Amino acid sequence: QQQVKQSPQSLIVQKGGIPIINCAYENTAFDYFPWYQQFPGKGPALLIAIRPDVSEKKEGRFTISFNKSAKQFSLHIMDSQPGDSATYFCAASMGVYSGAGSYQLTFGKGTKLSVIP
Amino acid sequence: DTAVSQTPKYLVTQMGNDKSIKCEQNLGHDTMYWYKQDSKKFLKIMFSYNNKELIINETVPNRFSPKSPDKAHLNLHINSLELGDSAVYFCASSQRDRGNYGYTFGSGTRLTVV
Numbered sequence: 001q002q003q004v005k006q007s008p009q010s011l012i013v014q015k016g017g018i019p020i021i022n023c024a025y026e027n028t029a030f031d032y033f034p035w036y037q038q039f040p041g042k043g044p045a046l047l048i049a050i051r052p053d054v055s056e057k058k059e060g061r062f063t064i065s066f067n068k069s070a071k072q073f074s075l076h077i078m079d080s081q082p083g084d085s086a087t088y089f090c091a092a093s094m095g096v097y098s099g100a101g102s103y104q105l106t107f108g109k110g111t112k113l114s115v116i117p
Numbered sequence: 118d119t120a121v122s123q124t125p126k127y128l129v130t131q132m133g134n135d136k137s138i139k140c141e142q143n144l145g146h147d148t149m150y151w152y153k154q155d156s157k158k159f160l161k162i163m164f165s166y167n168n169k170e171l172i173i174n175e176t177v178p179n180r181f182s183p184k185s186p187d188k189a190h191l192n193l194h195i196n197s198l199e200l201g202d203s204a205v206y207f208c209a210s211s212q213r214d215r216g217n218y219g220y221t222f223g224s225g226t227r228l229t230v231v
Contacts, residue, residue, distance in 0.1 A: 032218055041225075046219035102150070104165050107161075110159070
């Protein structure tokens with residue numbers, strides 16, 4: 001059972017465009033929603049994250065929009081550049097802000113973004 | 118000064134062999150993880166571990182076992198390797214109480230079983 005559904009699988013945009021990647025989740029206990037960027041041959045790197053009590057968060061050219069009632073969140077990349085070409089993963093976890101010990105991230109299946117010069 | 122380092126980066130081995138992948142983090146984090154990334158890039162949790170608990174994903178075969186000699190290391194041992202074990206394995210770490218809840222991942226170990 002996939003708990004975080006991500007779309008599209010791949011995305012091609014021209015430089016300067018605004019790619020949007022969408023994710024939907026099922027488990028209302030999730031309380032932490034990060035996005036990761038992965039370049040070929042590298043590990044995923046944290047880009048930006050949001051809590052469910054916030055509707056939008058912006059860091060540089062990256063923005064997360066969060067719709068708690070719809071159980072959906074999305075990543076927008078403003079003024080996209082060829083260097084943004086990578087695979088992007090959304091993820092979710094529960095119990096992040098309470099308790100102790102580990103918290104496991106459940107990942108979406110990834111979106112391969114290509115930004116054409 | 119790599120934060121999470123894994124060795125080896127590439128591992129090619131025959132079916133039936135036993136192998137280990139090492140992971141070390143110098144971030145002072147208290148929790149470490151192993152993830153498997155398959156050929157379709159899907160990332161799936163295998164283990165999470167801190168000094169108090171080991172959580173094993175129920176789908177992980179018992180041929181896989183994590184071993185932690187200390188807080189900074191979490192190694193992955195794999196017995197009787199099978200073709201389906203071929204994947205990229207990522208180690209990661211986190212620290213809950215530092216305000217940044219994201220994982221820090223290593224660069225991965227590409228395991229090929231022939």
